[in-house]
Amino acid sequence: MAHPSIVILTGAGISAESGLGTFRDEGGLWAQHRIEDVATPEGFARNPQLVVDFYNARRAQAAEAVPNAGHIALARLQAEHKGDVLLVTQNVDDLHEKGGSEDVLHMHGALNSALCSACDHRWPAPLEMHVAQACPNCAAPTARPDIVWFGEIPYQMDRIQDALERADIFAAIGTSGNVYPAAGFVQMATHVGAKTVEMNLEPGENVALFEDVRAGKASETVPKWVDEILG
Numbered sequence: 725m726a727h728p729s730i731v732i733l734t735g736a737g738i739s740a741e742s743g744l745g746t747f748r749d750e751g752g753l754w755a756q757h758r759i760e761d762v763a764t765p766e767g768f769a770r771n772p773q774l775v776v777d778f779y780n781a782r783r784a785q786a787a788e789a790v791p792n793a794g795h796i797a798l799a800r801l802q803a804e805h806k807g808d809v810l811l812v813t814q815n816v817d818d819l820h821e822k823g824g825s826e827d828v829l830h831m832h833g834a835l836n837s838a839l840c841s842a843c844d845h846r847w848p849a850p851l852e853m854h855v856a857q858a859c860p861n862c863a864a865p866t867a868r869p870d871i872v873w874f875g876e877i878p879y880q881m882d883r884i885q886d887a888l889e890r891a892d893i894f895a896a897i898g899t900s901g902n903v904y905p906a907a908g909f910v911q912m913a914t915h916v917g918a919k920t921v922e923m924n925l926e927p928g929e930n931v932a933l934f935e936d937v938r939a940g941k942a943s944e945t946v947p948k949w950v951d952e953i954l955g
């Protein structure tokens with residue numbers, strides 16, 4: 725295959741070496757907070773202050789974080805590979821962008837974006853968001869973090885689906901394969917005959933579905949894989 729079409733899915737593991745907590749590792753975010761309290765629309769309705777504080781803390785931490793060799797290698801792949809590369813991330817930090825990536829598809833939203841639940845307007849989030857913040861477009865007090873919570877529909881699913889249908893290579897990096905629909909992308913890629921590779925510190929829940937499994941830290945496995953692809 726001269727210039728294979730590549731779809732990449734990243735998860736919290738690619739940002740771990742940049743100091744951002746993962747969700748399900750020892751002491752991870754879901755050990756500190758109940759998902760239903762901080763990552764569901766019901767939790768936000770019940771206690772908006774708790775949720776706003778949770779994302780303010782992560783936004784402040786992400787603002788200080790620096791990209792690692794894994795992020796930088798993916799940016800190099802996007803810049804130098806002659807075939808299509810779609811970088812989909814479940815992460816809400818901006819380390820892919822800080823590492824030089826463009827056109828990053830944040831399927832679970834982004835800390836740096838704010839959303840109005842009344843008029844769907846989006847704008848750059850301030851470092852600190854407040855409860856019942858006014859929307860700059862419709863002035864209603866309905867600003868919320870622009871994050872896809874459990875039970876909400878991930879963003880740009882059609883675009884992801886189209887890319888997976890044309891994929892020659894699908895790579896999952898630093899994700900535990902627990903959360904759908906992201907964890908199902910490997911099946912879609914396999915269905916169209918794409919080569920599938922997982923790069924993870926620990927095997928993901930859906931590791932059995934990958935033909936090539938590479939254990940290790942993203943800062944080591946990803947640059948090596950990118951070198952192979954760029955030949």
Ligand code: BV8
Pocket residue numbers: 734735736737738740741746747748749752763814815816832871872873874875876877878881897898899900901902903904905923924925926927928940941942943
């Ligand atoms: C939807 C918010 C309908 C942002 C997140 C029962 C069965 C199956 C599915 C469901 C079910 N009940 C409900 C569902 C659906 C549900 C779901 O999947 N639940 C699961 C938990 C059972 N999904 C949804 O609700 C989704 N919406 O389904 O809508 C729909 C779907 C399609 C089309 C139309 C309608 C919405 C899901 C989004 C939820 N929001 N977060 C935030 O706060 O950040 S999900 C949350 O988990 C994060 O966004 C994160 O992206 C995601 C996955 O976590 P990972 O990134 O994988 O991180 P994790 O800690 O788990 O793993 C880290 C990995 O890194 C590990 O493997 C580790 O080994 C590795 N690692 C660590 N260090 C390193 C490393 N790897 C390399 N190097 C290192 N140094």
